[in-house]
Amino acid sequence: MMEACPGEDWRVVPNLPEATAYINGKLVTLNVVVVGTSIYAGILVGIGLYRPRYRNHHAFVRLLIYGDGANTLFLPIISYLLSLDASMDSVLRPDPGFLQLTSYYIERSLLTELLLIWACLIQLLQTVGISNAATVAADDREAGRNTGLPVAPLLQTIWAAYVVLSQTYLSFHFYADVSELVLLGAFALMFARLVLKCFAFLMAQRSLALRLNPRLIVGYIKQLLQEEDSQSHGQPPQLIVMGEEREQVDEQPHGFYLKRLMMMMPRPSSQQEASMNKDNHLVTIDKIWQLEELEETSKDLCLSFALFKMLRCRFAGYTADETGYARAHDFIWQLLRSTSHDRLLGVITNELSFLHDFYFSSVPISYSKRCLPILSLLISLFTICYCLLVGIRVTYRYSYPDPGTDPDKYWSQLVIERDCRNGTTGGDSSSSSDFVFAGSSLYDLVPIFALLALVMLAEVREVASCICCNWGKVALICRQLYSNKQLLMLYPAVLRFRCNLLNPLEDKMRQCSIILPFYSRKHIITALHHLLIGKFTKNVKVPAAVKAAIVNALGSNNGQLSNGVGFLLQLQDHGGREFLWACIDGKATSDVILAWHIATSILEMKLVQGQQNANSSDNQIIAATHLSRYLAYVVKCWPELLPDDDKWSKRLYDDVSKDSMRVLAMARRGGDGGYKKVMELLTEKSEHEVVKNGVRLGRQLMELEDEAAAWRLLAGVWSEMILYVAPSENLSAHSDAIARGGELITVVWALLMHLGIYTRPSADANSVLSIIHV
Template sequence: MGYSYHKSTISSSALITLTCPNTIDLFLRNLTSSYADKSNESSVVTTSIFMFVLVAVFFNLNLFSRVSNTSAVLKPTARYFLSAAISLFLPIMSYLLSEAKGDAGESQGKDLPVQARFILMWMLFVELLRKKVEAVLVSGGMQRGYSGIITHATAVAWLGYLVFFNLKVADQVAVFGTLWLICAAKFVQRVAFTEIGRRSLAYGKNARLLSSYMAQLQLQARRGQQDAAPSERLKMCEYAVMGEEKLVLEPGPHGYVLDLNRDTVDHNVITVGKIWQLAESHSHEVLFTPNPRLKRLCLSFALFKLLRRRFEHLPLTTKEETDLCRDLIFEYICGDKGIVSDQSGVALFQLLKDEISFMCEYHHSVYPVVLASPRFLVVNYLVFPLVVAVFCFMTLAISAKGHMMSALSRIMVHNGIFTVAECLWKNVLRSQAAFFSAISISISYLLFIAFIYEEVEEFLVLVLSNWFVVSMLSSYTAKPRQSPAYSGTLHCISWVNEKLSFAGFITFKQLSVLSVSWLPMMLPTVSLPKQAKSLIMERLFSSAGSPAPLSNGQYVLDCRPQERDLSWFCESDSIAEVILTWHIATSLLEMPCRQGQEEMPWDDHKVVAARLSKYCAYLVAFHPELLPDDLEGTKHAYKVMKKDLKDTLGCWDYYFAPERDRYDKMMAEAARSENEAWPDCQQGKMNVVQKGAILGKMLIEESKAGERSIWELLAHLWVELIVYVAPSSREEQVKGHEEALGQGGELITLLWTLATHTGLTRPPPKSIVIQHVEDVEEMLRQRVEKKFYETRSHE
């Protein structure tokens, strides 16, 4: 891998005893001479250790990060670490390269020493792995300038200078020149993905195109589906899946001017309705019957394209659109009978999870999954490698000055690189120099394997991605008489994709104020229970037509006359205070149940209430920007709660005591202050910790008469709270959901997505009622008209 057997002067002190073949003995002596030079030993060891740590991280991420996940989004923690490491990598390694050249480079005169060549090789491989931490940005609404491209181009140019101005031997120039050429090709490829995507009507400009499409579609007054039966409405849905860019005639002053002639749309655009009609036809049951997810996936993709308008600050959806979208989603989920069941909740969250998956990968993917299609795979993984191979062949021919066979023989003589590794491992315990030399060889191997695996993984992720499935499904819908091989391939890919993506499996963090752990990375993660999905689905369905407006828990308590005394604990303008109060109470009720019934299965309602309680507390603590209250107000409420909790528990118990001791102190505080503080509770003078402790004591006492009914109440109350905080239209909260996409999305983001599509809103706060200018103007206009007609009637 870039070594040669040229003659060089080596001092006798640099020689070590190695049992190696004569053909590579001189190379090994060149390699180990760096370690024999005591003045240079520290820098060489530091270089090897630094690279070993970095390559271990890359190797681990590549081999083990997506064993059971086809997502193209890398975890933010790993991306931040690798981004910082790579930003420092080039200058540090350039310095170490100059140190490795040192006097040896001057004595040899024409070539780099072996250790310097290893450092240069590592720099090239790390540059090839750079894409692991760089998202492919094809969104027109998220352009971040060209600073990243310029930085990347500078790094590639610098590496080219190091390769072609420091290496003189033909076989070395061929090997390192080929690696640099691949680096340059990958950079050009990355720039092409970004720029083509940003300028494309199908990708970067698609959100603006969809705004024009939906607006002009409504002007066409195509209301036939309003009178259609629920089972037929989805077959008439004109939400675009693919091909809408073919309708553009020209940009106009209020968006794109589109050709919405019925024949033009039917010929060019693949809609949800077309796919639904195809799925219901008997001739295509072989494809869709064993793959019911295909229909849902195309609906998720169409909804994702509509949701992009919200993230890119385009005009909001109209009431007609939200009404239609609400009917389509709930009719798809509940069917013709409109019955909410456990399967309805599962289907709803599978639909939303796929939509958020599209959004996450669109904004944060490190692979070009957005462009995934059969044509893209041919161009990117067949044509492009052939072009790069031609340039590599030309590089070899130029560096060898036409003597290509001679250069190849020097590169591959006796499979030298494998012989070197075998020789070093045989002597690794006999010599310090051999030990560190083996590390250098191993680092090169691991980087090479990581690069190869990265290329294979990228191909597999693209082929198994939702984007590729939707692309194939759209092509199949456009030409349904495809060959059996095409439909069979689509069936196999969609089946594997579903198995690897764990559709419907939703996880979220848990925070308990009675727990010792307060760091987000140490918090446990649990899954959303099926019972919670059905309860949330039921609550959303009941509020769809606004017969049951959302509340901060009051609605649930008002529906139970025997529990109306607890409504005092919901009377607060701060949703954060309500969440923390009921979370403390739920945690206190949960403690004796968890310790006294460890071997007994938990009731479904108990699991729902406990998990949603801890998740809402987690939102208050770590994602206040996702809640409807003002950001600073939510942070202040949480900060005050922590201070009051510390005063109640004491400093030692607050940080170090087990949960049982915290529980005992909280119950003692509740018993001591209940009688004297109860009037203050009704007057709003009690702090959150006191209110939560007293409420917890009340729930524990009531649970003695009927524990199941208490947990059922809490389950519905926490469902009410999480549905209540989901809708939001403020830019602060939209930005928070956008940032949460980098983490894979939160549970609250799924519900916010549904609220955005269906127009679900919460009542305005009682303490602050703002009347918009438009409403005031409308009110004045109505008064003027009323006065005018009254005057006319008197006349």
């Protein structure tokens, strides 16, 4: 330990160990905050890049990751760190009231520079990869979905620029040449992106293709209905894909009318019609279908976009008749009967994906002007180049130190120098200096390079979004329609390119079971899953057998929905009528679902225990078990998507689950988990009527001579069941489902609407009996 300077008053100036301890304490605080904030930012960016829909998921996830405070958290952290850096030597400054023989000098210019660069990168990362709140230019009729001008991020960036740049000029030892350009470049990129976003929003507010589109679609449909010539049966309808922004419109009591079509009624002369067709810039589905050189997937994408516009009208409060669903009924029915189930459901999934983008992202406003996607792409490329240059700059500072630099000083965050003056005031004096190196520059360099990598990763995602975004693909197809159709052959790579990470909707279905293998609530991973997601469920890809079963059931019953009664009547020669009680005796839909779910689970237990052959009935088994567990999940987690009262359905599931778990606990304690023992205990010990009905139904299914027939019956009933429960007027519940990544029942709901099925028949016993006697 170094000795004190001779004659120094230690009540005024601390000794060197005390000074070093004080500085190290502040450095530890600074480093912990820098590293912790960088890790937190990395988590935010990682989740945002991998699954953007998580910000609309569970309430705890929104609070932890994308809460309102998360986007404003970094600004006070930056202010705190810069003030901490500026006050590093506050207690070591001499008191002018005392004569001091000891003075301290702290060399921290490099620390200040790196800290300012880190602050800029944090703010840049927030602008690029974290502050991704949706900016929506929605119509006033769309239940308050219009978000307004994104002013808050702009104001935050202005304040951050003031804090960082003011600290730059107050720091006396700051290298003000290249480093100033580094800081100014970061804020220039931030302001460019935010100003572009504000401009895009203002343009979208006036756009007939975005904010005002529902009013135009409704008016356009009314004009089509007034035409004398109706479209041929099953032909592609004249639904709008793009081109509205180039049309002149007239505001009418029931929407915006196209002036060009108004001039054609009554029927114009051939010369007038030719002139008006020349000015027709609308791209419609019938025109898309005439392009032989266009691939089927691209045509389907345009159809999804046109259907999305009609679906958006429903969310704007227009009725099904006003939105023009009838114009597409025959065409969608033809697709259902003539194409694969994957293609048909893919069209609907892409439609819901467009709806998700419009309500829960800022993608659509980027297409309010043709040049905006290109400008956004250029800003992303400039940002990537900027990050590379900053990385080179920081590397250069450490790769070429000044000649003769002490290695310890080279890798330290700051240097504490103590100067001991020997002598008195006014006389000759000599001095000696001591140096202490504090901290490690790795605490600054590693977070900086990590943030540079995160910013570039976020920008790469933006570039990929511009290239393979479905909005861009539709715009590319439509804009080449009237210019040069041969150019469509030059874009196969762009039109085919897909990135699953950018798809807002998952092709998955959650699975939940009442009596099949349980998730242990004592397991730490399961407990964490329950904390974050709140549901003990498993997420699986929707099997092709499930899609085929739903589409086939819809085609076979010609749109006549039932809760399984229709399919059982088709099997009346094979004992189907004997199972009608399971569809009729329930109080509502939820208890019928749970009774059939318990019966299906019992047969699945038998299958799992190897006492049943699965050979030829594999697809029926897959369809029945997956739909059974999925609808049980809907009853448990999202009963608002079902026709029954949601609170009643949740309470019913809880009661049934508790009753079955109590009985199954007896089976586990007895050491016999076989399905026969489970059925016996459920029959004897169960107190809930739904559980008893499920066991009765399961035993009745096992009595069938052909095991494959039992699974065929279950697959048919479950396929009809999901079709029966899907129609709904609860647009809010389906909107929430789309926000969290989509639900299979929402895909079926949208498909049924396009087929003209908006409601379900009554489920009361009299209605069902009337069907039976027909």
